[in-house]
Amino acid sequence: MGFHDQLQRSWSSAGSMLCVGLDPDPDRYPAVIADAPDATERFCRAIIDATADIACAFKPQIAYFASRGDEDALENICHYIREAYPNVTLILDAKRGDIGSTATHYACEAFDRYGAHAVTVNPYMGTDSVEPFFDHPGDGGVILLCRTSNPGGDDFQSLVADGSPIYTHVARKVAEEWSQLGDCGLVVGATYPTELADVRSIVGDLPLLVPGVGAQGGDAATVMEHGAAPAGRGLIVNSSRAVLYASDGADFAEAARSEALRTASDLPA
Amino acid sequence: MGFHDQLQRSWSSAGSMLCVGLDPDPDRYPAVIADAPDATERFCRAIIDATADIACAFKPQIAYFASRGDEDALENICHYIREAYPNVTLILDAKRGDIGSTATHYACEAFDRYGAHAVTVNPYMGTDSVEPFFDHPGDGGVILLCRTSNPGGDDFQSLVADGSPIYTHVARKVAEEWSQLGDCGLVVGATYPTELADVRSIVGDLPLLVPGVGAQGGDAATVMEHGAAPAGRGLIVNSSRAVLYASDGADFAEAARSEALRTASDLPA
Numbered sequence: 001m002g003f004h005d006q007l008q009r010s011w012s013s014a015g016s017m018l019c020v021g022l023d024p025d026p027d028r029y030p031a032v033i034a035d036a037p038d039a040t041e042r043f044c045r046a047i048i049d050a051t052a053d054i055a056c057a058f059k060p061q062i063a064y065f066a067s068r069g070d071e072d073a074l075e076n077i078c079h080y081i082r083e084a085y086p087n088v089t090l091i092l093d094a095k096r097g098d099i100g101s102t103a104t105h106y107a108c109e110a111f112d113r114y115g116a117h118a119v120t121v122n123p124y125m126g127t128d129s130v131e132p133f134f135d136h137p138g139d140g141g142v143i144l145l146c147r148t149s150n151p152g153g154d155d156f157q158s159l160v161a162d163g164s165p166i167y168t169h170v171a172r173k174v175a176e177e178w179s180q181l182g183d184c185g186l187v188v189g190a191t192y193p194t195e196l197a198d199v200r201s202i203v204g205d206l207p208l209l210v211p212g213v214g215a216q217g218g219d220a221a222t223v224m225e226h227g228a229a230p231a232g233r234g235l236i237v238n239s240s241r242a243v244l245y246a247s248d249g250a251d252f253a254e255a256a257r258s259e260a261l262r263t264a265s266d267l268p269a
Numbered sequence: 270m271g272f273h274d275q276l277q278r279s280w281s282s283a284g285s286m287l288c289v290g291l292d293p294d295p296d297r298y299p300a301v302i303a304d305a306p307d308a309t310e311r312f313c314r315a316i317i318d319a320t321a322d323i324a325c326a327f328k329p330q331i332a333y334f335a336s337r338g339d340e341d342a343l344e345n346i347c348h349y350i351r352e353a354y355p356n357v358t359l360i361l362d363a364k365r366g367d368i369g370s371t372a373t374h375y376a377c378e379a380f381d382r383y384g385a386h387a388v389t390v391n392p393y394m395g396t397d398s399v400e401p402f403f404d405h406p407g408d409g410g411v412i413l414l415c416r417t418s419n420p421g422g423d424d425f426q427s428l429v430a431d432g433s434p435i436y437t438h439v440a441r442k443v444a445e446e447w448s449q450l451g452d453c454g455l456v457v458g459a460t461y462p463t464e465l466a467d468v469r470s471i472v473g474d475l476p477l478l479v480p481g482v483g484a485q486g487g488d489a490a491t492v493m494e495h496g497a498a499p500a501g502r503g504l505i506v507n508s509s510r511a512v513l514y515a516s517d518g519a520d521f522a523e524a525a526r527s528e529a530l531r532t533a534s535d536l537p538a
Contacts, residue, residue, distance in 0.1 A: 023370070023371070025370070061367075061371055061374075063365075063367060063371045063372075063374035063375045063378065064371070064374050066340075066374065066375070066378045066382075067373075067374035067375070067377035067378045067381075067382065068377075068382075069340065069344075069382060071335075071338065071340055075338075095365070095366050095367050095391070096332075096364070097364050097366070097391055098330075098332060098364050099417070099419040099421070100419070101292070101294070102292070102330055102332045102333070103332075104336075105330075105332035105333050105335065105336035106332045106335070106336070108336035108337075109332065109335045109336045112336075113335075113336065113337075113338060122364070122366055122391045122393050123393070123424075123425065124391050124392070124393045124414060124417075124425060124426065125414070125417050125419060125421055125422060126417075126419065126420070126421020126422055126423065126424030126425060126426070127420070127421040127424055128419050128420055128421040129419070129421055130421075145393060145394070148368070148393075148394050148395075150368040150369070150394060150395065150397050150398070151395070151396070151397055152368070152394055152395020152396040152397040152398055152399075153394060153395055154395065155392075155395030155396055155442060156392065156393060156395060156435060156438060156439065156442075157393065157395070159430035159431070159435060159438060160430055160431075161428035161429055161430045161435070162428070162429075166425060166428060166430070166435065169425060169428060170425065173424060173425075
């Protein structure tokens, strides 16, 4: 099943467009698991089990594993999600971007090794950095960085060429060309509602992955208003730290569920 | 020692500006090592030993290791380079790009785990995706994608904003702001000599990492003519496949050395 079909299944199953980001930081694990040798796996599994019926997607951030040489834990977590919660969409947040045979290797990493339904990709290197992901067997999706939620997102994404900012050029390229090659999505930050609406007006019903709700200050209702697809749904709204670290006590999983429920209720699918 | 100082030491020691890219493809290993359980490590070490006195830098491409879950081999290879050949600069080609704490984790990956002197980074997310690499202890360098050597490099990098293409905005941002934060370099493809000269005119003596010589069709003499720094040197000219796969026989290491010598002679430092 391709990324878009899987996502429809996930929206229906969860009844929400909430995505739980898995950015495991050992310094913030609750004391009850902090000292376990497999603390990262245990922490992530507890969060996953507590939120899998509420979330349309899980989004592990690979840097948190790669910095510690903990790819095995990431593999185990990804395979656990795929096996235990087949209705949930698995997005590998890797922001890869390279050409030709290198991109083919990144496609293997995301789709074969980690079993992701979709992977985040940086568009800066253009078409031949995206094609190899679609040439890879298995209908994996590609979610392109478009307008990111950080202050530095302005540096180049907001430069104006031919009368419109660079991020809208990315949106048009994805809508008009790359989405003919396979299932695409775009990353647009919650912290820029006007630009979220701009991108939505360009890309029709393509799914938008929206970081920046919760700890980064974005608001779920505003995201729904400016970002939902014309046909309904269309959003994957990520919350990481606000869910993961809702409590540092023994009740961390229950607290994560409460926070996820609260956010999900603002993001009906 | 910071990236720029290390690079000066490497240019002096090698007498060339050749960088050997390590993109190990098991399908192309010579028969004499193809069946060894540690074939990737053996292949890379043989190439390294055969070229370390000629090359100013080695540039492992992480995707080739990550696709196969072979990060341990990459760690061993990187540590081998650092220990056996301290005069050579180690560049991790990862093209990472993310913000805040995620970028901090990528800095740990490149500098602590793999011991790189510098890492390639995608500029699309702007200043706060670059700062964490410089905040990381150890004076590691950052080499920003600017004008890449692939056809798709035109898609966004050549869009014109305020009278000049996006890649020149990246070059100016690096020269005027980011290089105040730490040791920077830029990636500019050998296949666009005019644009290489453009970037050089903007960035003064900053080092340029130039892929696209050899298998991709770029010419070393042209790169020297258009890309050398005003003060001399200033280039890290990468060749991967032409060196790695110069022969598929038992003489692969000698053939790699011959090819590296041939290219290095066009790139005096």
